[in-house]
Amino acid sequence: VSNSTYAELFAKAHPERYFEMFIAEQQMVAAAVGLQTRGWRPFVSTFAAFLSRASDFIRMAAVSRANICLCGSHAGVSIGEDGPSQMGLEDMAALRAVHGSTVLYPCDANQTAHLVAQMADRDGIVYLRTTREATPVIYAADEQFEIGRCRILKSSDHDDVTIVAAGITVNEALAAAETLEQDQISARVIDAYSVKPIDVSALRAAAQATGGRLVTVEDHWPEGGLGDAVLEALADVPERTTVVKLAVRVMPGSATSAEQLRLAGIDADHIVEAARLLRREPVEGDDVLNFLPGMQE
Incomplete structure (x- = not known):
């Protein structure tokens, strides 16, 4: 789903740092856990609905005190015509329940960019929920957003x-x-x-x-x-x-x-x-x- 999540843009810019796991979501999370043991900070990207396939691997990543970043896109009914099979509607509940996790849900592009930057430096399982629809820009590019605040x-x-x-x-x-x-x-x-x-x-x-x-x-x-x-x-x-x-x-x-x-x-x-x-x-x-x-x- 890299064309839908726009992860393909990163793949074109940094092919040596991009790994396409196709529909193997469990392997995708497992690979991320392995990468972080070598000092990297991996970002996992897929539809929020599909992360549920890797729930046990995410749970065990938390047990192992792994530091990985997850991005679940196409969340909620707002994705529109694709229907409920593609809609992540239980992702926040699932990720909130993970021990030591962080759950972020930005509303515009500038807020998203600032939160992604902070994800890279935050320990534990860090989850970013994103939306398919284009949303109005509310915040200026130089505004800061602290995790744990509103x-x-x-x-x-x-x-x-x-x-x-x-x-x-x-x-x-x-x-x-x-x-x-x-x-x-x-x-x-x-x-x-x-x-x-x-x-x-x-x-x-x-x-x-x-x-x-x-x-x-x-x-x-x-x-x-x-x-x-x-x-x-x-x-x-x-x-x-x-x-x-x-x-x-x-x-x-x-x-x-x-x-x-x-x-x-x-x-x-x-x-x-x-x-x-x-x-x-x-x-x-x-x-x-x-x-x-x-x-x-």
């Missing part, structure tokens, strides 16, 4: 709700925030590009500042991804906190990227409705369940 893209002294997004959903969150302003609802937007380790202090501060009202939105199954990382960060806060977790809850089909996001309930319109729901007092559990796609009886 970026607050929109905030004020009177925010009503926090929206936490990463990757493809960051732009959806920003669009939702603009719409919410028309309803006199001020949204704090957080780009949680470092999913593991996640910025616990920033999330707790945002929860406190917005009355414990949060929306998480991710192009991933609801189990084990960004939403669960946020819930873990807020598990022991003393204040009452309500989180609406927008995630892919129904098996996707083939459609355009925009259609996939809408059908999965993770586009700007669904974020707006989730924020409006949180502004209602009180919010009941059934209200949330009936709102989420795939959760209705």
Whole structure:
């Protein structure tokens, strides 16, 4: 898949440092583990969905204290027409569960470049999740991004709700925030590009500042991804906190990227409705369940 991941560009520039493993994902990870024992820092590149074939090898790499970098592309329903067999929808859960791992999910090209540079110097299993779709450039080329932190893209002294997004959903969150302003609802937007380790202090501060009202939105199954990382960060806060977790809850089909996001309930319109729901007092559990796609009886 080097033509789809653009790894072929590296192959043309540095053929002596490129190894094509074709569909042998287990061997690909095993070779990377071997290379790092000789002092190299290997980068493994394939579709996020296909890394699942090498899950045991990744697990054993962590057991061996190996230092390797993984890049899983074509993640989530946003890849569009290719359908669910090609969509990585459980990758963040799988890689977050690996001992000592790092999970990163950038939203634009400049952020990606800075995080890739940091991956080379970080110990353990470091995973970068990338998107097929072209995304708007949000950040300047000289901006820096520290692993374990986040970026607050929109905030004020009177925010009503926090929206936490990463990757493809960051732009959806920003669009939702603009719409919410028309309803006199001020949204704090957080780009949680470092999913593991996640910025616990920033999330707790945002929860406190917005009355414990949060929306998480991710192009991933609801189990084990960004939403669960946020819930873990807020598990022991003393204040009452309500989180609406927008995630892919129904098996996707083939459609355009925009259609996939809408059908999965993770586009700007669904974020707006989730924020409006949180502004209602009180919010009941059934209200949330009936709102989420795939959760209705």
